[in-house]
Amino acid sequence: MYDIASNSLASGRMPHLQLEQNDEKRKKTYICKVCGSSFSRQSALVIHIRIHSGEKPHSCQICGSSFRQKNTLVAHTRTHTGEKPFSCTDCGSSFTEKASLVKHMRIHTGEKPYSCSRCGNSFAQRASLVSHMRTHTGEKPYHCEVCDSSFGWKNSLVAHMKTHSAEKPYSCKTCGSSFPHKNSLVAHLEMHKGETKYSCTECGSVFSNKANLVKHMRTHSGEKPYSSEVCGSSFTTNASLVTHVRTHTGEKPYSCEMCSSSFAYKQTLVAHVRKHTGETPYSCEICGSSFHQKKSLTAHMRTHSAEKPFSCKDCGSSFTEKSSLVKHMRIHSGEKPYSCSVCGTSFNLKSTLVSHMRTHTGEKPYNCETCGSSFSRKNILVNHMRIHSGEKRYSCKVCGSCFTWKNVLVYHMRTHTGEKPYSCEICSSSFSLKKTLVSHLQTHTGE
Secondary structure: OOOOOOHHHOOOOOEEEEEEEOOOOEEEEEOOOOOOEEEEEEHHHHHHHHHHOOOEEEEOOOOOOOEEEHHHHHHHHHHHHOOOOOOOOOOOOOOOOOHHHHHHHHHOOOOOEEEEOOOOEOOHHHHHHHHHHHHOOOOOOOOOOOOEEEEEHHHHHHHHHHHHOOOOOEEEEOOEEEEEEHHHHHHHHHOOOOOOEEEEOOOOOEOOOHHHHHHHHHHHOOOOOOEOOOOOOOOOHHHHHHHHHHHHOOOOOEEEEOOOOOOOOOOHHHHHEEEEEEOOOEEOOOOOOOOOOHHHHHHHHHHHHHHEEOOOOOOOOOEHHHHHHHHHHHHHOOOOOEEEOOOOOOOHHHHHHHHHHHHHHHHOOOOOOOOOOOEEHHEEEEEHHHHHHHHOOOOOOOOOOEEEEEEHHHHHHHHHHHHOEEOOOOOOOOOHHHHHHHHHHHHHOOO
């Protein structure tokens, strides 16, 4: 247990504080002697020390919960008052914390800043990435106390526990039968759909009415009697034609009551609403991951099977989703459909535009938990964290020297290769570093 006496703080003396003086910049660095983390402010070190000491000086007067930082207490208090000061400008949803709003905004922007280092899948939330990583590591942190079975996901454990409790929350409204799992109820409901009378002579499929059989037969005959007057596309059913025409008219008859977004297709609205409700009815039987849409589950299943049915005709690269292929094709076509409304710069990916917009707004959503520094992009945060961890992942194959950043390794390699890519236009002298050229030019200008 580490204790920090209040009189020590008042006098400026701290047993866990090591003060370093930088003679050049005259900046103070406060270092934690327990774990080596460094901070630019003494107050930041004081808060950090509480991780080691367990001290939680800020208490809630309503429920007694204690917290290390005052701002955490302020956010907690809102759970009692109901105050939600952070609102989404797109749909009006409100939140008690700014961090919750930042996560919510990714629903609208489509941003997925957390990427899997093994397979490249991206996620909107860090928790989703942590859950996904278990498909690679095989980790199963959720344990059944009854039979010692282990699971990778909490929802899988919850479903499993019903086998012990005999709980059957899914009931059939027709006959009253109950089931522990929703998919069991869905399978049961097929029994109540009535006698099938009309059979397909080609494949044996059966239908409850003749009209459905007629529509089905077109899948065998290839008949498409309904045509678009605008583009000539043909369809097997009138409903498909009506839906297609909306691509020409721009009509979006299905509106979301929660955020007023509109859609051309009903199934798109249904999937969208699940983003508000949090419902994820499509579950992976292998890893337990759940999804808003069936097509998302279909694409996810390919991460297990390694199937990549969408191939690039230009370079042969393959992808699990068609949307990934569409994005990839922009590398070859040069298409940049996403433009900045402020400066007009265009990008081939929406996520790149979202990141670029922060250069105008000044938003820095990626925070360092060690020193509190904020960054506009995740990769900058990752690079910054190496300052604290001391990680040097870039090694020189010639002499074995290690470096924190790749560009420093590139500079270092020139000491072996003798490469000097920066040349003086006045006297033709060459240099390995740009800053050395800048210094050299001053010998000509007299600055």
